[in-house]
Amino acid sequence: DADVTQTPRNRITKTGKRIMLECSQTKGHDRMYWYRQDPGLGLRLIYYSFDVKDINKGEISDGYSVSRQAQAKFSLSLESAIPNQTALYFCATSDRKTGTYEQYFGPGTRLTVT
Amino acid sequence: QKEVEQDPGPLSVPEGAIVSLNCTYSNSAFQYFMWYRQYSRKGPELLMYTYSSGNKEDGRFTAQVDKSSKYISLFIRDSQPSDSATYLCAMNTGGFKTIFGAGTRLFVKA
Numbered sequence: 001d002a003d004v005t006q007t008p009r010n011r012i013t014k015t016g017k018r019i020m021l022e023c024s025q026t027k028g029h030d031r032m033y034w035y036r037q038d039p040g041l042g043l044r045l046i047y048y049s050f051d052v053k054d055i056n057k058g059e060i061s062d063g064y065s066v067s068r069q070a071q072a073k074f075s076l077s078l079e080s081a082i083p084n085q086t087a088l089y090f091c092a093t094s095d096r097k098t099g100t101y102e103q104y105f106g107p108g109t110r111l112t113v114t
Numbered sequence: 115q116k117e118v119e120q121d122p123g124p125l126s127v128p129e130g131a132i133v134s135l136n137c138t139y140s141n142s143a144f145q146y147f148m149w150y151r152q153y154s155r156k157g158p159e160l161l162m163y164t165y166s167s168g169n170k171e172d173g174r175f176t177a178q179v180d181k182s183s184k185y186i187s188l189f190i191r192d193s194q195p196s197d198s199a200t201y202l203c204a205m206n207t208g209g210f211k212t213i214f215g216a217g218t219r220l221f222v223k224a
Contacts, residue, residue, distance in 0.1 A: 042216040101146045105157030
């Protein structure tokens with residue numbers, strides 16, 4: 001079984017809809033991240049959480065919110081989806097003991113906003 | 115100017131070739147340097163990790179860091195079709211944020 005799972009794997013939604021992407025991990029890591037990947041721009045950090053009570057904005061947090069329901073679960077919400085949020089979204093984890101440098105990624109969610 | 119620059123490719127080589135992938139960066143505070151490999155429709159996976167300057171070898175892969183030139187490289191020897199993927203460089207100053215390059219697409223032809 002995969003250590004970092006994401007649901008759904010693919011989603012098509014309409015402008016203005018609320019959507020939630022979910023991430024679960026069995027690695028026992030305390031740190032979790034949400035990234036989006038766009039062609040030519042690489043991975044950009046949306047939000048990160050170093051433990052359940054510690055949530056921080058990344059470089060592109062506008063239009064997104066997150067919830068860390070448990071150490072193993074970190075969800076990303078788009079309150080009112082817009083077309084330029086069409087992208088590939090990745091959840092990642094890392095272990096505080098090894099720092100943020102070694103991150104383990106989920107398989108990604110391909111989101112299309114029409 | 116982006117903090118990390120990486121040629122997007124695509125780079126196409128014959129099987130068995132030596133591949134050189136590179137990134138340049140502008141922030142001299144970067145100390146931790148990573149290479150991730152991403153297959154199509156998969157998440158990135160950590161391939162190599164280097165602290166500060168120097169070389170690190172793991173099987174067919176060698177990572178090189180030249181901090182004086184702000185330049186890092188990944189070499190793949192005896193490349194295989196299974197090496198066909200996108201390779202992302204990544205860097206960290208020692209803080210919370212890792213900066214990723216845009217990725218280079220590599221095709222190894224049998």
